[in-house]
Amino acid sequence: MAKSKRNPNEGDANKDPITGEPGAHPVGAGLGAAAGGAAAGAAAGTVAGPVGTVAGAVIGGVAGGLAGKAIAESIDPTTEEAYWREEYPKSEYYDKIVDYEKVGPAYRYGWESRAEHYDRDWDEVEPELERGWTSRRGESNLEWDRARRPTRDAWERIDRGQSLAAERDRQSRQTDRSETGQPRMPK
Secondary structure, three states: OOOOOOOOOOOOOOOOOOOOOOOOOHHHHHHHHHHHHHHHHHHHHHHHOHHHHHHHHHHHHHHHHHHHHHHHHHOOHHHHHHHHHHHHHHOOOOOOOOOHHHHHHHHHHHHHHHHHOOOOOHHHHHHHHHHHHHHHOOOOOOOHHHHHHHHHHHHHHHHHHHHHHHHHHHHHHHHOEOOOOOEOOOO
16 A cells, blocks of 8 residues: 655645645635526626526636635635634533534534635525434524524624634725825835
8 A cells, every 4th residue: 555645744735726725725716616607697698698698607606616715715714613613612502411412413503604605694594404403403403493593603704703803804905005096006
């Protein structure tokens, strides 16, 4: 049997198959495309007829994929897991009989679902999440009525993180402007 040449002490760079950049999240990119970019592009392209529909779907799919990839890349599952493991006992729905191993899958479902449905609101997606819970809950024996709140908490934490990141980006762009109000040219 051939041995792997990968150093076990090195982390997986998870390189983007197209650009070669580290940190690729093909699942997030694919989900982003499927979640709405292609549909929106197809709808916009329909004005130009069947060819426009196809072209619009391709362009929309790429744009949606990039948006989904950006959100997926901003989520660190290890950080989320550690955060929720610490926060669960502080939550108002904490139950000392229900240990983190049973509620943890609900938190994971929340942050993963937020990346999958980046372009939709909780209230719109929640019925789908409820239907999907039984296939995504893993070892958890929680029914949706108990899993819903931790799922939503994790969903909203991702939303807050995205809002903060967008605000930091906006402030950074404002800081980069010269006194004339024109964007600075890269050096």
